[in-house]
Amino acid sequence: MEWEQICWVGEYVTLNVGAVLAAQGTVAKKEDPVCDEALSCQNNLSKDRSICLGYYGIYYIRYYKNKGPDGEKAWPKKYPFCGGVFQSPIDFHKDILQYDSNLLPLEFIGYNVPSTDHFTLTNNGHSVKMYLSPTMAIRNLPFEYAASQLHLHWGNRNKSEGSEHTIGGKHFAAELHIVHYNSEKYPDVTAAMDKADGLAVLAVLLEIGPFNPSYEKIFRHFRNVKYKDQNVQVPGFNVGELLPERLDEFYRYEGSLTTPPCYPSVLWTVFRHPVRISQEQASSRRAHSDLADVS
Ligand SMILES: [Zn+2]
Numbered sequence: 365m366e367w368e369q370i371c372w373v374g375e376y377v378t379l380n381v382g383a384v385l386a387a388q389g390t391v392a393k394k395e396d397p398v399c400d401e402a403l404s405c406q407n408n409l410s411k412d413r414s415i416c417l418g419y420y421g422i423y424y425i426r427y428y429k430n431k432g433p434d435g436e437k438a439w440p441k442k443y444p445f446c447g448g449v450f451q452s453p454i455d456f457h458k459d460i461l462q463y464d465s466n467l468l469p470l471e472f473i474g475y476n477v478p479s480t481d482h483f484t485l486t487n488n489g490h491s492v493k494m495y496l497s498p499t500m501a502i503r504n505l506p507f508e509y510a511a512s513q514l515h516l517h518w519g520n521r522n523k524s525e526g527s528e529h530t531i532g533g534k535h536f537a538a539e540l541h542i543v544h545y546n547s548e549k550y551p552d553v554t555a556a557m558d559k560a561d562g563l564a565v566l567a568v569l570l571e572i573g574p575f576n577p578s579y580e581k582i583f584r585h586f587r588n589v590k591y592k593d594q595n596v597q598v599p600g601f602n603v604g605e606l607l608p609e610r611l612d613e614f615y616r617y618e619g620s621l622t623t624p625p626c627y628p629s630v631l632w633t634v635f636r637h638p639v640r641i642s643q644e645q646a647s648s649r650r651a652h653s654d655l656a657d658v659s
Contacts, residue, residue: 379473385619394469398552405467405622416541419423426487426593431588438486449586452528452529452619452620452621452622452630452632453529453530453622454526454529454617454618454619455529455530455531455532455533456529456530456531456532456615456634457531457532457533458532461615464616467614467616468504469504469611469612469614470502470503470504470505470566470633471502471503471504471529472500472501472502472604473501473502473503474499474500474501475499475602475603475604476602476603476604477497477500477600477601477602477603478600479599479600479601480600481497481599481600482597482598482599482600483495483496483497483597483598483600484586484595484596484597485582485585485586485589485595485596485597485598486589486594486595486596486599487589487590487591487592487593487594487595488592488593489593490514491515492515492516492586492589493513493514493515494513494514494515494582494598495512495513496511496512496513496514496542496603497511498510498547499512500603501544501547501658502544502564502566505564505631506561506631507546507547507548507549507561508546508547508548509544509545509546509547509564510544510545510547511542511543511544511603512544512553513543513553514540514542514543514603514606515540515541515543516538516539516540516541516543516570516649517539517541517622518538518646518649519537519538524646525535526538526539526541527569527570527606527614528567528622529567529569529632529634531569531636531637536570536571536638537570537571537572537641537646538569538570538641538646538649539568539569539570540568540570540606540639541565541566542565542566542568542603542606543563543565544563544564544565544566545557545562545563545564546559546561546562546563546564548603549561549562550562556629557621557627557629558627558629559629560628560629561629561631562627562629562630563621563629563631564630564631564632564633565630565631565632566607566633566635567632567633567634567635568606568607568608568635568638568639569634569635569638569639570638570639570640570641570646571638571639571640571641572640572641572642572643572646573640573641573642573645574640574642575641575642575645576639576640576641576642576645577618578602578605578606579606579639579641579645580645581598581599581601582598583645583648583649585598586649598635606639608634608635608636608637608638608639609637610635610636610637610644611634611635613636613637614633614634614635614636615632615633615634615636616631616632616633616634617632618630618631618632619632
């Protein structure tokens, strides 16, 4: 498959902790100087597309157009929301961050799941997800959001740093996403995922440090879901152990699913403090990183 690099340049307006409120722009030609700037930005986040918020209100997205057989269906034509105003992930840096004293720490309901209950860890051919019970929920957002699933984004053999969000241009080893849907307005995650107020995702940045026994409660089952359609039951545990100790410092913004169809439906909470896992845990998990992800 062959990819052609093109980029999008626009202007944005921000308010409240980096939320991109409005942006408009055009696809620039590869030769344009502004494109060079976009391409040189350190925020090379995924194999298909990257985004960075530049200085002076300039908003860059670069993405790769598939020149292969599916070229006509390349982003963003196929997925009109990809490369749009609310595209995630983003880089958190001082120029776009604003302190908002109205934001409250999240409240976690039902996160401590007894070991007599189970989560299903499944490989659908695209990603490994662990399904969560909707009895788990988060509060202190505009709505109550019930848990749907969690998954991780890893680096690959070419790039060991696999986080989607970055802080001041810095990548982290991996990133955990815990996906929730607006259970006050929608019956399930499918109904919610394309609605503007549909999803709330918690993101935890992972960096290399000591062995992490809490994450191992998921990782040790990964070898049993190496192949498509494999499932394994994971005994219940306190999912709150996967979060950083400090829950009162986070970045909040309105964004999107990070992969197609890129619906601009996600209220993101990215915790400021990373959680550590060991190099061995990261390396062995990276072996499964060819699996793409949803959200
Ligand atoms: Zn994700």
